[in-house]
Amino acid sequence: MNGDDGSFNAAGLLAGLSPAALVAVIGAAEEQLADAPLAALSEDGLLALLDSREQARRTGVAVDAALYVEISDRGAYSRAGYNTMHQLYTGALRLGDGESKRRRVAAASIGRFTEMTGERREPALPCTAEAVAEGAIGEAHVVVIEEVMDRIPRAVDPAARDKAEELLAGAARTLNPAGLMVVGNRILAHLDPDGTLADDKERQRQRKFRLSPQDRQLMSAIQARMTPQLRAQFEVMFSLWAAPGMNNPGDPDSPFGSADQPGLDPAVLAAAAERDDRLLGQRQHDALEAMLDWVNAQASHARPESLRNQVVVTVTDEDLARGAGVAWTTTGTRMPVSDLVKMAADCVPWLAVFSNATGQPLYLGRAHRLASRAQRLALFARDRGCTAPGCTRPFSQCEMDHTPEWQDGGTTDVDRLGGACGRHNRRHGKNSGQWETIVFTDGPNKGRVGWRPVGSGGPWIVNPLFHPDKLRTGPDVPEAERTPPPVVNHRLGDTPCWSSEVESTSPPGTDSGVEALLEQHLAA
Numbered sequence: 001m002n003g004d005d006g007s008f009n010a011a012g013l014l015a016g017l018s019p020a021a022l023v024a025v026i027g028a029a030e031e032q033l034a035d036a037p038l039a040a041l042s043e044d045g046l047l048a049l050l051d052s053r054e055q056a057r058r059t060g061v062a063v064d065a066a067l068y069v070e071i072s073d074r075g076a077y078s079r080a081g082y083n084t085m086h087q088l089y090t091g092a093l094r095l096g097d098g099e100s101k102r103r104r105v106a107a108a109s110i111g112r113f114t115e116m117t118g119e120r121r122e123p124a125l126p127c128t129a130e131a132v133a134e135g136a137i138g139e140a141h142v143v144v145i146e147e148v149m150d151r152i153p154r155a156v157d158p159a160a161r162d163k164a165e166e167l168l169a170g171a172a173r174t175l176n177p178a179g180l181m182v183v184g185n186r187i188l189a190h191l192d193p194d195g196t197l198a199d200d201k202e203r204q205r206q207r208k209f210r211l212s213p214q215d216r217q218l219m220s221a222i223q224a225r226m227t228p229q230l231r232a233q234f235e236v237m238f239s240l241w242a243a244p245g246m247n248n249p250g251d252p253d254s255p256f257g258s259a260d261q262p263g264l265d266p267a268v269l270a271a272a273a274e275r276d277d278r279l280l281g282q283r284q285h286d287a288l289e290a291m292l293d294w295v296n297a298q299a300s301h302a303r304p305e306s307l308r309n310q311v312v313v314t315v316t317d318e319d320l321a322r323g324a325g326v327a328w329t330t331t332g333t334r335m336p337v338s339d340l341v342k343m344a345a346d347c348v349p350w351l352a353v354f355s356n357a358t359g360q361p362l363y364l365g366r367a368h369r370l371a372s373r374a375q376r377l378a379l380f381a382r383d384r385g386c387t388a389p390g391c392t393r394p395f396s397q398c399e400m401d402h403t404p405e406w407q408d409g410g411t412t413d414v415d416r417l418g419g420a421c422g423r424h425n426r427r428h429g430k431n432s433g434q435w436e437t438i439v440f441t442d443g444p445n446k447g448r449v450g451w452r453p454v455g456s457g458g459p460w461i462v463n464p465l466f467h468p469d470k471l472r473t474g475p476d477v478p479e480a481e482r483t484p485p486p487v488v489n490h491r492l493g494d495t496p497c498w499s500s501e502v503e504s505t506s507p508p509g510t511d512s513g514v515e516a517l518l519e520q521h522l523a524a
Contacts (some may be wrong), residue, residue: 055135061106061142062133068107073114078433081453083423091390106132106142125149127169141172141180148184153202156191164191203227218326218334241287242280245272249286256290329394383419384466387449388435392465393421401425403437403449418449430454 014022041049068085071077077088089100110129112120123129128145131137145168152161164187171183204227212221226234240258241247246269248254254272255264278286326334379400386393387401401420418437420428427435431454438450438460448467450460 054138058132058138059135061139062110062129064103065107065109065111065132068103069111069113072107081427081433081435081456083427083433094390102139102143105146106139109142109146125165125169127166128172131169131173137169137172140177144177144180144184145169145172148181148188151188151206153192160191214334218336237291238284238287241291242283243269243273244276244283245269245274246283247286247290248272248276248278248283249289250278251275257294333394379417379419382447383449385419385463386421386424387418387437387451387463388420388424388427389451389461389463390465391421391424391463393424395419397421399425401428401437401449403439 014025017025038046038049071088072085077083077085080088080092082088082091085104086097086100089095089103090097095103109125110123110132112123115121125142125145128137128142132142145165148168149161149165152164167187168180168184172180175183206225207227207230208223208225209230210223212223214220240260243259245251246255246259247257251272253268254276255269257264259269276283326336329335380395383395383398385391385395386398398419398421401418401424403418418439424435428437430436434454435451436454440446440448440450440460445462448462450462452458452460
């Protein structure tokens with residue numbers, strides 16, 4: 001359908017179609033556009049197409065927000081087996097946490113949620129919502145505007161807050177997100193130039209300390225916003241534990257602990273300081289590690305069956321023998337085996353060693369509901385973390401999930417248990433909106449836990465995040481090439497730092513081989 005000027009009237013053609021039909025049209029149009037002869041367009045035509053396509057993307061942000069609001073208001077996510085919108089977006093749509101958060105922020109900022117009275121309320125950021133609907137600004141702009149508005153102290157006059165949002169939405173029409181943040185910072189400085197409006201309650205609201213995921217080098221960044229109290233405590237600790245010469249891992253004669261500890265020889269510290277060539281940031285890193293070593297060594301009063309206060313590591317005997325590879329801890333950290341050996345030299349953790357070539361199934365039956373420590377060690381070596389699809393919670397944050405459930409006659413046997421974080425453990429059930437589980441008894445996933453929404457009848461899903469090596473394993477992989485399940489739980493050394501005893505579940509003859517490997521590495 002063409003207009004009087006020969007242009008294509010898409011709106012008239014699509015009028016009256018249902019939302020599902022419109023999405024189908026968009027999908028079909030994207031397929032056609034992928035094969036469109038872009039080379040036939042002029043340079044001006046290409047630039048015009050780029051501008052139109054970006055405007056369409058930005059308009060889609062408003063549609064995504066409206067869809068988010070409708071699903072959230074109705075609680076429709078429970079029909080798919082999820083408890084929150086975030087779980088639906090990260091689980092069913094397989095979005096990352098960051099992207100899911102951006103969708104939530106956009107919906108909360110420009111969406112029209114339903115009041116308890118049934119009426120639709122106006123968007124929290126009306127000027128921003130208008131700009132998005134016009135296709136003038138995108139999701140990244142909305143996130144910046146929301147962040148700036150959130151940082152405005154609550155004591156600022158509401159009229160001034162509204163004016164700030166209007167200015168930000170106007171600036172977003174001509175600036176990219178980075179430039180918009182510069183404008184936002186200037187607005188914040190204008191509204192609270194001397195910081196007197198940010199009271200203690202406001203500071204407590206903004207506090208955070210978050211570990212980022214490990215990168216390819218197994219290093220982790222930290223995102224922190226400290227209260228004045230926490231900063232002061234860090235400064236005191238660093239002044240003593242990060243003093244030149246203290247807690248230097250590269251100097252075997254470096255003193256450990258605080259620089260003001262009783263009995264520390266000043267001459268020894270002065271000599272160590274002379275040898276210390278670390279940068280300030282490196283000294284503070286080593287100080288924090290030394291402090292945590294000391295704190296963890298004191299944490300010996302957790303429940304006997306708990307693994308939360310202990311360093312527990314799982315590693316193959318093959319990697320331990322060659323001193324290479326990567327080990328896993330119950331908190332989800334991946335650790336080079338070389339670092340594991342160094343740590344074991346000073347403070348022996350629990351170590352779960354399992355064969356990479358041969359193995360035996362480990363069976364530990366139990367008549368009580370709570371799993372024993374040995375069973376938890378075995379399950380950590382097998383699961384490494386929460387078994388629910390897409391969950392990244394490490395094993396230290398997991399509960400023991402019965403399959404079938406304890407109240408339905410399930411037994412506390414190691415081959416009928418699986419690690420599940422508290423949130424997913426509560427989602428295990430028999431009702432609509434919950435998930436059912438199974439422990440595979442054969443096939444490439446033998447011994448692992450599968451999940452699926454109750455009543456879906458779909459395939460069982462395993463969580464691959466803690467076993468990336470098994471992603472290549474499938475029905476077409478010969479049995480001899482498949483990675484076997486963990487089979488051995490063993491304690492390294494004679495005197496563990498955090499626990500005084502362990503139930504031994506190692507096959508006969510395992511101890512001497514593991515200890516010999518460890519002694520060989522420590523001697524080296």
